[in-house]
Each structure stands twice: as structure tokens, then as C-alpha cells.
Amino acid sequence: MHGGNIYDGTITLDCSVNLNPLGIPGEVKKALEASLAMADTYPDPESTALREALSLRLGIPKQQILAGNGASELIPAIVRAVHPMRALLPAPCFSGYERAFRACGITPSFFPLSWERGFLPGGEFLDAIDKVRPDLVFLTNPENPSGALLARDLVLAAADRLAPFGGILVCDECFLALSGRTEASVLREPEDFCKRPGLVMLNAFTKTYAIPGIRLGFAAFSDPALAENVSLQLPEWNLSIPAQAAGLACLQVPENYLETSVRLIRREREVLERSLTRLGARVCPSEANYLLFRWRDPDTDLYARCRALGILIRDCSDYRGLDQGDYRIAVRTSRENARLLACLREIAAKEEENRK
Numbered sequence: 001m002h003g004g005n006i007y008d009g010t011i012t013l014d015c016s017v018n019l020n021p022l023g024i025p026g027e028v029k030k031a032l033e034a035s036l037a038m039a040d041t042y043p044d045p046e047s048t049a050l051r052e053a054l055s056l057r058l059g060i061p062k063q064q065i066l067a068g069n070g071a072s073e074l075i076p077a078i079v080r081a082v083h084p085m086r087a088l089l090p091a092p093c094f095s096g097y098e099r100a101f102r103a104c105g106i107t108p109s110f111f112p113l114s115w116e117r118g119f120l121p122g123g124e125f126l127d128a129i130d131k132v133r134p135d136l137v138f139l140t141n142p143e144n145p146s147g148a149l150l151a152r153d154l155v156l157a158a159a160d161r162l163a164p165f166g167g168i169l170v171c172d173e174c175f176l177a178l179s180g181r182t183e184a185s186v187l188r189e190p191e192d193f194c195k196r197p198g199l200v201m202l203n204a205f206t207k208t209y210a211i212p213g214i215r216l217g218f219a220a221f222s223d224p225a226l227a228e229n230v231s232l233q234l235p236e237w238n239l240s241i242p243a244q245a246a247g248l249a250c251l252q253v254p255e256n257y258l259e260t261s262v263r264l265i266r267r268e269r270e271v272l273e274r275s276l277t278r279l280g281a282r283v284c285p286s287e288a289n290y291l292l293f294r295w296r297d298p299d300t301d302l303y304a305r306c307r308a309l310g311i312l313i314r315d316c317s318d319y320r321g322l323d324q325g326d327y328r329i330a331v332r333t334s335r336e337n338a339r340l341l342a343c344l345r346e347i348a349a350k351e352e353e354n355r356k
Contacts (some may be wrong), residue, residue, distance in 0.1 A: 012310040015340055018290040018330045020178060020210040021268070022261050028232050031249035035242040045242045048077065050239070050247045054218055054314060057251055059190035063316055064221045066231055068245065071174055071204040071217030075138075076100035077233035078200065078219070081226065082168050084135030088128060090121055092319035094172070097138040109134065112321055115294075119146035129161040137162065140172040144250050145316055145328040147286025152184045157185075167196040168226070174217070177208045178289045180262035182242055187220055203230055207289070208258070209250045216243045249316045265289045269331045275341050279348050289331045292316065297351050298325030302344075309343050 047067040055062040057135040068074035085102050087108035101108045111128045113119040119145070127138065137158065141150040157167040171186045187193050187201050204217035214240070221227035239247075272291055276283045280296035295302050302325075303315040314328040329340065 005348060007227055010307070011312045013332075013336055014312045015313040015329045015336070016312045017212065018175065018288070019180075019207055019212060019260050020289070021264060021330075021332045021336070022210070022257065024210050025250070025257055025301050027253055028211065028246050028249045031245045032214070032242050035245035038241045039218045041057055041241065043237050043239060043244060045237050047239050047244050047247075050218075050244050053248055053251045054220075058220055060187070060194060060220055061224070063224045064227050066219050066221070066227055066233065066234070066240050067244075068217045068219065069243070070206060070212075070215040071172065071202050071219075072096055073215075073234065073238065074077060074217055074219045074230070074342055075170075077230050078168075078170060078202075079104055079106075079136065080233045081229040082136045084168075088132050088134035088137045090139065090143070090289065091321040092119070092316070093138065094140055094144045095319070096213070098320070110320060113143070113146070115282070115284065119292075120141050120146045120150065123291045125154070126157055126161050129158060129167070134162070134167055136168045136170070136174060138170045138172060140175075141184060142175050142181075142288040144172075144175065144288075145290065145314070145319060145322075146284045146292045147175075147288035147290055148284070149179060149184060149287040150182055150301055152186065152188065155184075155186055156196070157216060163197050166198065166290060168200060170200040170202055170219075172202040174202065174204045174207050175290075176203075176290045178261060178265055179287045180266070181287055188205070190248050191218070194222050198223065198226075198227070205247055205250045209246075209253070212249075214234075214243050214246050216247050218247075245351060260330055264333070265331050268337050272329070272331060272337055272341070276344070279344055290328050292326065292332065294323075295325050295327060298323070300325075300347065300351060302347065306340075306343055307345050308322060309346075311340055311343050313340075315331070 051062040051065045054065050075096050089108045090113050091110040109132045155171050199222040201220040206212045274294050275281050282294040284292040306313050316322045316326040316328050317324045
């Protein structure tokens with residue numbers, strides 16, 4: 001189950017998807033509107049202009065960059081291209097990774113993460129790589145659904161452990177820009193990135209610029225041959241003209257848009273964390289634009305109770321390694337967060353009444 005299913009007409013506040021609370025930048029809206037004039041034209045099948053612009057931004061050749069119809073298109077394309085015999089995933093993690101493996105008939109091994117350690121893998125994860133010897137590993141930074149920030153050194157150490165037997169490490173950084181902790185990126189030093197075999201950075205404009213309906217992601221590969229193999233797994237014209245135009249416009253958005261976003265998210269995340277704790281919830285420390293928490297009463301169907309009040313949150317009980325009573329919420333604007341908290345206080349008050 002993913003977030004964002006608002007189509008039954010009952011949801012008036014969606015806190016289940018983790019988008020930039022500032023919304024779509026004006027420059028991107030204008031680019032999308034202008035692109036409609038070319039709706040009678042086939043899009044560039046190579047997304048040339050977008051990949052060139054990404055090359056300048058990331059500091060690596062465009063031959064090592066692919067654009068996708070969301071990061072979710074690139075994940076199964078990478079799995080098909082690598083065609084691993086063995087795979088390793090942390091648990092919990094984004095379900096799309098396991099789904100891509102299982103679509104290829106692969107049952108991955110899982111490395112369990114825990115509440116007690118803030119869902120952060122440590123040196124034991126490197127030991128698991130040595131034991132499993134996986135051909136392909138996915139990590140998310142910050143972790144999803146916990147929001148825990150992985151140390152860059154750990155991610156690179158994992159890539160180095162895989163290198164001797166040709167394993168590939170994909171680091172999904174779709175939420176990293178909104179954390180404001182871009183120093184943790186595997187692409188912080190492009191020359192070092194390109195020298196490490198089998199390293200892939202996955203990202204998307206979706207979350208950073210609040211355009212999930214456009215479907216626009218990208219991947220950077222240290223190995224151009226792997227980039228070419230993955231490209232063969234993608235359909236022709238996989239990016240529409242509006243998507244390519246939106247991506248180019250996103251790369252031109254002034255830096256203060258992201259700076260303002262990060263400040264807003266940090267401030268509001270602290271408010272949400274304090275308020276949830278006061279309500280008796282167990283909150284996982286997060287560096288991302290979302291919070292994972294365990295509700296005070298696991299028997300309360302918090303998802304259903306919030307939905308009845310027009311608010312959608314993410315029920316995390318379907319994540320491998322999480323349980324009934326675990327939920328994730330997005331960090332949104334002050335007004336929207338206040339409405340969510342009012343809903344949770346109402347539910348908590350009714351729980352208290354029922355105990356009497």
C-alpha cells in the first residue's frame with residue numbers, strides 16, 4: 001500500500017505522501033503550461049536537454065545519467081539490467097525495491113533495522129554484505145519510512161564491500177534535498193563517485209518540487225556501461241514533453257526555494273515531534289520531511305479514524321519489520337499540521353474516555 005490514494009472524494013488533507021509543503025514553484029507551473037503547445041509532437045526519446053542540464057548540476061557526463069517516469073520506473077529497470085542472483089535489502093524499506101526483485105523471480109535477503117537503533121544500519125550491515133554476497137543492494141537516504149539519515153561513509157563502505165565481487169549499490173536519495181543534508185550524498189564528490197564501480201544514485205524531482213503527477217526521476221551511474229544496459233530496459237519516449245520541460249524548469253528554480261523549504265520542514269517537524277510525544281506516541285527521530293511514530297494504543301485503527309475525519313495518513317503495518325500501530329505522516333504547512341494534530345488529540349481524548 002502506498003500513500004496518496006485520495007480518489008474516493010472523502011479526503012481533504014493528505015498527510016500520507018511526503019512532498020515539499022511549499023508546493024510547485026511558479027517557474028515549473030509556467031513551463032508545464034507552455035509545454036502543452038507541443039502536445040502534437042513526439043518527445044525527445046533521449047531527454048537530451050534534461051540530461052545535459054543534470055550533467056552540469058551533478059558534475060558527471062550525461063552518458064552516466066538516465067531520466068525516468070518517476071524513480072519508480074528506474075528501480076525495476078535497474079533490477080532487470082543487473083539481473084541479480086542474490087539481493088539484500090534493509091527492513092523496513094520502500095516496498096518498490098522488493099516488488100521489483102519479485103517481478104524478476106528473486107527473493108531478497110533482509111537486514112532487520114530496529115526502533116532501538118533509530119532504524120540505522122551499522123557495521124553489522126557490512127557484515128551482512130560479506131555473508132550474503134549480494135549482486136544488488138538498495139539503501140535509502142534518508143531511510144523510508146523512518147527518516148533516519150545514513151552516514152555517507154557507511155554507504156560508501158557498503159559499495160566498497162560489494163566491489164570485489166561486482167555487486168551494485170543503489171542509494172535512493174529522493175528525500176535528501178528536503179532534509180537539507182546534501183553533504184551525505186554519494187555524489188558530493190563527483191570524481192570519487194565515478195571511480196567507484198557499481199555505485200548508483202537514484203533521485204527524483206517528485207518530492208523536492210511537489211510534482212508527483214508529472215512522474216519525473218533520474219539516476220546517476222558510476223559505470224556508463226551499466227547506464228547503457230539500464231537504458232535498454234526503458235520504453236522509448238518514456239518521458240513526456242511536459243515532464244522534460246518541468247525537469248528543466250526545476251533546475252532553474254532559485255536556491256531560496258529549497259532553503260525556505262528546508263527551514264519550514266525543520267521547524268514544523270519539531271512541532272509535530274513534540275506534540276506526538278505529548279500525546280503518548282513513540283516518535284522515531286527524523287531528518288526527513290516525514291515522521292514515523294507508534295501510536296499510544298495499537299488497538300486503535302488510527303488510519304481509519306483519521307480517514308473518517310477527512311485526513312489521510314500512511315498506515316505502516318504493511319512494511320516488513322513494522323507492526324500494527326506504526327504510522328508515518330508528512331511534514332506539511334503549519335496550518336495543515338495543526339489540523340492533523342487537532343484530529344489526533346480528538347482521537348486520544350476519546351481513547352481516554354473509553355478507558356474510564
